[in-house]
Amino acid sequence: MKIIAVTSACGGVGKTTLVASQAALLLRRQITVVALEMNRQNVLGSFLGLPDRSLPGLLAHARDGQVAWPAAMHRNEEGVRLVPFGQADMPDAITFDSMLLNDPDWLASQLQSIDLPENGVVLLDTASLPDIKAAQAIRCADLVLCVTRPEPVANAALAQSFEMLSADSRKLKIVANGVSPARPMHYDMLTMLRACVGIDTLLPLRIHFDDAVPESYARGVHCFDMAPHSQAAHDLQGLANWLAHWVRTGEAH
Incomplete structure (x- = not known):
């Protein structure tokens, strides 16, 4: 089993959209996928065809400190397994974060009990940095994908978080x-981003801006199904090919 943490240094960069697309595309490449939402926004299910945000998820099943994964998981129509974060009021969110602060290895220990085949993948959709949920996801991940946009604010936020992200630079890739x-x-x-993070850290694969992405999710489908010949569909398929190769070989080519 491989663990991929998808995070960002600021919000609004398309991180959750990317998680949803890659979960679906990896499954179509015969890789068993669990999409685990470590973000109290609780919107990942909407991108995977489970719009009911009241479904119990990680928060409800972690109140005693141990997660019963089969009970926490939901499946969408094409078979992606999803563990939503679940609806959280402020006291619940604070209690969950306090548990993580008191046990830095909580997420790593819980993920060991997920029943997945050797080439299975847990995709962690984290909150934006700095956040204790993101920190735990990064800590236990085999690969960290940090999603950013080529914008001044996003670049500045990434520069501030880069030291934390690159604690183990071998597993970090910027998308x-x-x-x-x-x-x-x-x-x-x-160009500035490449100079900041290094040529080996910034993935040469880029996801281009494409109106097909928001339009497709507004219709409840993926852009690579609604507009398979669009630029974004091509880019997302390319990223899924890269990830599938990494899952199967452990090589980041």
Whole structure:
């Protein structure tokens, strides 16, 4: 089993959309996937065809400190297993974060009890940094994908969080999302980002800006199903191929 943490240094960069798309595409590549939401926004299910945000999830099943994964999991129509975070009021969210602060290895120990085949994948959709849920996900992950946009605010936030993210730089990859060829500034930002994180850390695969992405999710489908020949569909398929190769070989080519 491999654990992939998908995180970001700031919100609004398309992280949850990316998790949903990769969960579906990896499953279509015969890789068993569990999408685990470590984010109190509790919206991942909406992107995977489970719009009922009242479904019990991680929060409800972790109140005694031990997660019964089969009870916490839901499946969408195509078979992606999802553990939503679940609806959380402020006291519940604070209690959960306090548990994580008191037990830095809680998530790692709980994930050991998920029943997945050797080539199975747990995709962790984390809150944006700095956040204790994201920190635990990064700590136990075999691969960390940090999603960013080629924008000044996102670059600045990533620079502030880079030391934490790169504690084990061998497992960190930066994914640029929402790249627009019509905006020369984006390429300037990518050049600056590459200089900041290093050529080996910034994935050469880019997810380009494409109106097909929000339009497809507004219709409750993935963009690679609604618009299979769109640029975003091509990019997301390419990222899924890269991840599937990594899952099967352990090599980040």
